[in-house]
Amino acid sequence: MSDYYSSYGVVLAVLTAGALLVAVAFTTARLVAPNAPNREKLTTYECGIDPVGDGWSQSHVRYYVYGFLFVIFDVESVFLFPWARVLESIGYAAVVEMTIFIGILAVGLLYAWRKGVLRWA
Amino acid sequence: MSAQEYAFTVLAVVGGLSAIAVVTARNVVHAALYLVVTLLSVGGVYLLLGAEFVAWVQILIYVGAIVILFLFGLMLTKAPIGRDTLDNQQRWLGALVGVGVFAGLVFLIQEAFPVQDAERFETFHATTDAVGESIFRNYVLPFEAVSFLLLAALIGAIVLARKDDAS
Numbered sequence: 645m646s647d648y649y650s651s652y653g654v655v656l657a658v659l660t661a662g663a664l665l666v667a668v669a670f671t672t673a674r675l676v677a678p679n680a681p682n683r684e685k686l687t688t689y690e691c692g693i694d695p696v697g698d699g700w701s702q703s704h705v706r707y708y709v710y711g712f713l714f715v716i717f718d719v720e721s722v723f724l725f726p727w728a729r730v731l732e733s734i735g736y737a738a739v740v741e742m743t744i745f746i747g748i749l750a751v752g753l754l755y756a757w758r759k760g761v762l763r764w765a
Numbered sequence: 766m767s768a769q770e771y772a773f774t775v776l777a778v779v780g781g782l783s784a785i786a787v788v789t790a791r792n793v794v795h796a797a798l799y800l801v802v803t804l805l806s807v808g809g810v811y812l813l814l815g816a817e818f819v820a821w822v823q824i825l826i827y828v829g830a831i832v833i834l835f836l837f838g839l840m841l842t843k844a845p846i847g848r849d850t851l852d853n854q855q856r857w858l859g860a861l862v863g864v865g866v867f868a869g870l871v872f873l874i875q876e877a878f879p880v881q882d883a884e885r886f887e888t889f890h891a892t893t894d895a896v897g898e899s900i901f902r903n904y905v906l907p908f909e910a911v912s913f914l915l916l917a918a919l920i921g922a923i924v925l926a927r928k929d930d931a932s
Contacts, residue, residue, distance in 0.1 A: 648890055649769065652812060703840040705926045711837040712922040715830040716915050722822050723908070726897030738901045741908065748912040752919035761923055 709761050713753075720749055773813055780806030797835045804828050815890040 688695045723745065731738050756762055783802035790796040804827040811820035900908050 705841055708837050708841055709923060709926045711834050715834055716919050718826060718830040719915060722825060726893050726900055729894045730897035730901050734901055741901055741905055744909055745912045748916055752916045755920055756923055759923055759927055761927055
């Protein structure tokens with residue numbers, strides 16, 4: 645158990661080092677860089693072109709379906725991790741179980757495809 | 766205090782403060798981003814409890830996917846941002862429900878895991894192997910049922926989001 649915590653101590657150290665790196669870089673930039681703002685400089689940078697419209701714009705509902713598909717298959721992929729760990733000890737039974745699981749979800753993907761929501765028209 | 770207790774205190778304070786920020790933020794997008802911090806803290810607490818797999822699932826699914834879905838949902842709405850439009854007049858009712866849920870959870874958890882038994886759980890560490898063993902050996906049927914749940918959610922989302930060309 646103490647092994648477990650000390651191994652996450654390494655993760656914590658990496659996270660701290662990463663946060664420090666960003667903090668130091670930004671603080672140094674703020675201290676060292678000259679600061680002479682004007683109206684042009686303070687506009688939102690949008691690929692070098694003058695920004696058009698508001699920051700808040702409504703997007704099409706079809707993006708939501710893609711987001712939702714991502715969530716569904718994200719949940720599916722989470723089950724693959726413990727499955728991969730026990731595949732060797734359980735054997736073919738585990739393969740069949742996972743095939744059924746993915747097969748049922750594939751029906752959903754097939755439905756999405758047949759209904760044409762995957763087509764970018 | 767041990768290192769774990771210090772870590773828990775930090776996570777609890779950060780998680781609690783960002784949870785308050787979620788409901789008080791004036792901008793809904795900021796609220797969603799504060800939610801990321803809250804969910805990360807919850808993930809950290811799971812890690813401290815030795816539930817490694819659950820912790821990473823929490824971060825992968827909630828931070829990586831659910832919040833993305835929230836942000837997509839926000840982008841779809843024409844929601845005006847501002848205090849008046851986000852607030853409604855049911856604060857006291859909300860507070861009452863919140864206190865009720867908190868009291869209920871404290872009671873249930875206290876009944877299920879009494880403080881006297883805390884030593885029993887001290888060396889508990891659920892490995893991914895153990896999770897896999899229990900899902901793919903003992904709980905195969907619930908696991909397959911999950912796929913039907915996901916399928917139903919997927920088809921429901923498509924039916925709601927699709928523009929029907931035929932009719």
